[in-house]
Amino acid sequence: MFCSYCGEKLPDTALFCHKCGAKIGSAPTVANKVKLILDRASQVYLVNPPIKAVVNGTIYVSIENGHTETVELDPGPCVVELSGSFRKAKLEFDLQKDTVIQIGFNRISGKLTATIK
Ligand SMILES: [Zn+2]
Incomplete structure (x- = not known):
């Protein structure tokens, strides 16, 4: 053989x-990695510091206005903690395929929004 x-x-x-x-x-x-794509909307009207993302408590990502950051992860439970302008958002989900998270600030409330697409 x-x-x-x-x-x-x-x-x-x-x-x-x-x-x-x-x-x-x-x-x-x-290698059976899946992509977590952190897609931050471009919002030109606001003062826009980078949004900090912590993925699974160990991976730190800074996302500028209008930018996209991609993290490769093993499939499984995924926790994404976001913070920016004193606002916070947290997502917990089962990551099994390439996933896009749309991130931005609500223009009216200023609340940090994160939506799994
Ligand atoms: Zn060999």
């Missing part, structure tokens, strides 16, 4: 490839 990673010819009893070290009989591991 042959190594499915590097193509090296191997004894049929091999458990690991002696050339590249790959485990035999397992498919190559594919």
Whole structure:
């Protein structure tokens, strides 16, 4: 048989490839990340400091007015905490596919809004 990673010819009893070290009989591991896309609306009428996003308590992102930031994550429960201009918003959802979160300030109330598209 042959190594499915590097193509090296191997004894049929091999458990690991002696050339590249790959485990035999397992498919190559594919990184199964999903994208969390933080899309901040462009709002020109307001004083617009960056909105800070904390994803899963560990990933810190700063989103400028009209900008989009993308974070790659493992699928699963996702918590996004947003803060800007003393306003806060929090989203908790199950992230299973590429997801866009539309972020902005409500023009009337000034409230920070975050909507999963
Ligand atoms: Zn190999």
